[in-house]
Amino acid sequence: MSKNENSKKEGWQASIPDESLDPGQHKRRKAGKSDKGGTPSPVVWHTLHADEVHQRLETNPKGLSAEQADERLQKHGPNQLAQIKRRSxxxxxxxxxxxxxxxxxxxxxxxxxxxxxxxxxxxxxxxxxxxxxxxxxxxxxxxxxxxxxxNMLSPHATVIRGGQTTEVDAAHLVPGDVVVLGSGDRVPADVRLFHARELRVEEAALTGESLPVEKSTDAQPADAPLGDRFGMAYSGTMVVHGQGRGVVIHTGKHTEIGRINQMLVDVRSQSTPLVRQIDKFGQMLAVAILLVCALTFALGTFWRGNAPADMFMMVVALAASAIPEGLPAILTVTLALGVQRMARQNAIIRRLPAVEALGSVTVICSDKTGTLTRNEMTVQRIVSANHVYEVSGVGYAPRGEITHDGHIVDLETDHALALAVRAGVLCNDAHLYREDKAWKVMGDPTEGALLVLGAKAGFSQDLGEQAWPRLDVLPFESQHRFMATYHRNTDDKPWIFVKGAPEVILDMCEREYANSDLAPVNVDQWRRMATDTAAVGLRVLALACKQAAPEGDGLGFADTRSGFFMLGLVGIIDPPREEAALAVAQCHEAGIAVKMITGDHAETARAIGAQLGIGVGKPAVTGAEVAMMDDATLRSVVMNVDVFARASPEHKLRLVKALQGAGQVVSMTGDGVNDAPALKRADVGVAMGMKGTEAAKQASDMVLADDNFATIAIAVRQGRAVYDNLKKFVLFMLPTNGGEALVVIAAILFELALPLTAAQVLWINLVTSSALGMALAFEPAESGIMKRPPRPPGEKLLNGFFVWRVIMVSVLMMAGALGLFLWEYEHGTSLETARTMAVNAVVMCEMLYLINSRHIYDSVMNREGLFGNRYVLLAIAACVPLQLAFTYLPWMNTVFGSAPLQPIDWLKVLGAGLLVFFVSEIEKFVIRHTGLRKRLLGA
Missing domain, CATH: 4.10.860 (DNA Excision Repair, Uvrb; Chain A)
Structure with missing residues (x-):
């Protein structure tokens, strides 16, 4: 090989393409210029024609030789994604x-x-x-x-090497290989197509496009989004129709799916707000306990002169009273109960902390197709020469009516409309059927929508084919953009029906069917109506026919050149879910912003968003525009724009990061491998269970079993309830532990007999406090929970109000227990009996304060507050025999140093508990009816 040839070969080997550049970079790189005057930049393959691709990769339609393939495999390595290094x-x-x-x-x-x-x-x-x-x-x-x-990569590939077609391990593909694609194949590498015959590729997992993409061999502009690069086929996508051939330009980590894989490796999962708060709370609590214990030991030893050994045992009792042993258990149980409730609502939680994180979400970024919409194409509008008709009903269920100006149309008198509906049903290869009480479509979703329209009009496909049997067909081809069928009716008259792109069908038409008469076709009017229909996000198809037989033995393209009369236009869209619109409104009421991020076209996204109440009156931003923004600009834009269209994986990831950078707690929904990096990065990643890829599910925190956005709103409600219950538990636990600690500290500081021993403190904490607090995990969601704004992302678990409530209830419990102990002890009651009364006083305070804790601000002095949670009553009922056993069983008296009490003693114990109950209710009344609540929350 000569030096020049070697240099030329090294040139294409160094040209690792980058399909995610901004438009300015694309223009420079297509021209072969560097970004900063350095070495030549990589090639943007979708801008090149097929012969240019062959030339740059030193290959041809007959493929590489075996020697060339082996040499390039040594240079580039196998067509595989790199294995990540996992921790043991x-x-x-x-x-x-x-x-x-x-x-x-x-x-x-x-x-x-x-x-x-x-x-x-x-x-x-x-x-x-x-x-x-x-x-x-x-x-x-x-x-x-x-x-x-x-696992999405194809294991095998059909290639042409040395002019021979053969099957090889996909890992052995190299740049320059010619691959053969057919229906049902998974594309084995990134390919620039040079031959495509009716080739359609399902790219939803990579681009979010709701329908299979029709491929061609044409070059595309440098700034074309991934979904609009019709001359490319990408690794991991699926061929659903037709055949094609192309040149491999990317393998392994350089493919689109390889770049997503690398993004997923680089993305770090965010810890949930609760986990971050519990970490801070645990650190603060641990430091506080250690400081208080050290200070108490020092005061008791050096100020009061107590023996260090005695003081150490007292400090051990103090630490035992202060440590919240039940917090991890209640946290796990509360989250687990949330998981069960959400599972009953079709929300499957994969990571336990995600339950609570949903409750703190401030922004939900949702995919469009199948999540906000039904993923069932539906005809919503029919345009004839004289009228615009509306079609009711959504989805594939043939329920609905055709109306004009609010009146149901009689197709027996409206011949033009009836013939248009008939054309849509007959010129059709799809099949509408019912399975398990659900209507489904086999075939192209757009054709399925025409079948549903026919069924709504009383013209079924089976009856139509019997009365108007199909004799021949010209199938849809992307280069022709229409389909034609030849039929004979019951009178044995020949008819040819066509459907396709409006501009193509109009070129075939000489007349239009208007008011049951034929008139010269008004091309300008039809074009204007097609533009108006497309402007509201509808996919437009034109229908036409002529009463004639094919000129030859069968239907040919010569039969479709002229002579047709225009029947009408149909506007088709994947309609929003009815429940999704309500859920979006509910999220808005709850102070949660909803943003649509889709791979679909901007016009369609805007139209669907407007119907759902997303981005109304605001512009839509495309992925190309996102690529042009720096991070600071994007952070500003993302807070003010709600619809993002033609978004690539990088765009989705950047949008999530921008929202998080603006201080938002983000939930991201998605179904494709292109969504996986953003799902992993989001605070709560939500994958689709029905149509979602395994990559999306594995990267997510939650899976929607029904692919329904409304389920997210239900899950948010449950998440808020979980967080409420955790706050209620903390507000129950800290004062009870604090009251015990204050009893011990007061006794040490004032050289009193210790009212509670370490063993008695552990009895209270592990047997009664944890059992009582567990009941709060079963609290139902409070009314109005979805009318509150999300809590601020940086809100502390211990805010000013929490501190106030903890101090107040701790002092009340300490006053009741210590006061009762001192009163009894000073009046000659034995130390064991006085301690038993103190222990029971603490437990009684906890039982009644548990009822207080059911509502943080609202009163419990009503039927719902006192009896609304049966688990609270059961927990209290379970604690009563435990305390009776603690008080009266001889062996318990021996183990814990307790003693039997008289009936009058129990009245005194009840009085201590009622003190806490009524003062807490008075405090809530004052906070509700003054501005104190706002000042405490802001502290």
Whole structure:
């Protein structure tokens, strides 16, 4: 090989194409110029003609030789996606213990072990292990998203090498190989097509396009979006019709799917708001407990002169009273209950913290096709020469009517409309059928919409084919953009029907059918009506016919050149789900912004958005425009625009990052592999269960079993309820632990006899507090929960109000328990009896305060507040015999140092509990009826 030839070969090998450049870069690179005056830039393949592609890759339609293929395979490596380096299972498991909350629990376990309470130690360590195992399993699932993308690659490929067609392992494909594509094939690499015959490729997983894309061999503009590069076929997409041949230009990591795979590797999952808050809360609580214990030990030892050993045991009791042993358990149970509730509503949670994260979402970014829409093409408008008709009903169910000016049209008198409907049914290759009480279409969705229209008009496909049997057909071809069929009616008269692009059909027509008469076709009027119909987001098809037989033995293109009369235009769209519109309105009422990010065309996206109440009165932004914006500009734009069209994977990822950069908590929905990076990056990734790819599901936090946007709104409601219940538990737990701690601190500071021993504190915390608090996990969602705005993303778990409530209730519990203990002890009651009364006083306060905690601000002094949660009543009922056992069983008296009480003593204990209950209700009344709530929340 000469030096010049070697240089030429190295040139194409170095030209790793980049299909995600901004338009300015595309123009420079197509011209062979660098961005900054350096080496030549990569080739933008979709802008080149087929012969240019062959020339640049030094190949031809007969393909590479075996020697050339082997040489290039050595140079470029196999057509595979790189395997990521995974952490070992042991390392992933060890990292699950790196959590401040688990540190606190393990510290509590050490304390209980030091005290010799081995059962308590075992329970705490069990909870630690369970939490770690759950995290370990969920992390392993997240890594499977990358494996799912790799599984989309075709294992085999049909190639032409040395003029011979052969099948090879797809991993052995190289740039310059000529591949053969047929219906049912998965495209094995990124290919520039040079031959396409009726080739249609399903690219929804990569581009979000709702219908298969008709391919051609034409070059496209440099700034054409991925879905509009009709001369390209991309790795991992599926051929659904026709045949084609093309030159491999990208393999392995350089393919579109390879770039998405790399994006997924680079994207880091966001922790949920709750996890971040619990981490901060755990750190603050751990530091606070250690500081209080150290300060108390120092004061007791150096100020009061107590023996260090005695003070250490007292501090152990203080720490035991302050550590929230029940928090991890209640967190897990509350989230698990949320998972069950959401599963009953078709929302399958894959990561436990996502339950709560849904409740804090401020922005929902939704795909259009199948999520906001039905994914069932529907005729909504028919345009004839004289009238515009509206068609009611949505989806494939043949229920609806054709109306004009609000009146149902009689097709027996409107011959032009009847013939147009008949043309749509007869010139059709789809099939409408019913299965499991659902109507479905086999074939092209657009043709299916015409069949449904016919059924609504009383003209079924089966009857039509019997009365007007098809004798021949010219199938749809992308280069001709129409379909034609030849029939004979019941009178044995010949008819030819055509349907296709309006501009193509108009060229065939000489007359139009108007008011049952034939008149010269008004081309300008029809074009204007087609433009008006397309402007509202409808896909437009034209229908025409002529009463004639083919000139030859069969139907040929010569029979479609002229002589037709125009019947009408049909406007078709994938309509919004009725429930989705209500869900969008509900989200708006809840202060949640809804943004549509789709791969579909801008006009269609705007039309659907307007029907759903998304982006009304605002412009739509395309992916090409997003590519031109810097990050700062995009952050500003994304907050003010709600519809984004022709969006690529990079655009979707950038939009999610921009929203997060603006301080939003983002939920992203998607179904394709192109959505996987954005799903992983979002605070809550939501994948489609019915039509979603495995890659999307594995990258998500939640899967919609019914692919319905309304399910997201239901899940948000449940997420908010979960967070409410967690707040209620924290507001219940901290004051009870705080009250116990204040009792111990007061006794130490004032050199009093210790009202609660360490063993008694652990009894209260592990047996009563946790059991009582667990009932709050079953709290139903409060009325009006979806009328509240989302909580601020940076809101602290311990805001000013929480601090106030914790201090107030802690002091009340301390006053009731310590006051009762001192009163009894000063009046000659034994230490054991006084302590037993203090323990029961704390538990009584907890029981009644549990009822208070059902509503954070609202009163519980009503039937719903007192009896609305049966689990609260059951928890209280379960604690009563436990406390009776603690008080009266001799062996319990021995273990815990308790003593039996008299009936009058129980009245005193009840009085301590009622003090907490009524003061808490008064406090809520004051906060509700003054501006104190707002000031506390802002503190």
């Amino acid at each position: 299972a042991w390392m992933r498991l060890a990292m699950q213990f790196h959590n401040i909350l688990l540190y606190v629990m393990m510290g509590a376990a050490l304390i209980t072990a030091f005290l010799g309470h081995w059962v308590d130690t075992g329970v705490l360590l069990f909870a630690v292990v369970i939490n770690a195992v759950i995290g370990f399993i969920q992390e392993g699932k997240a890594e499977n998203a990358l494996e799912a993308i790799r």
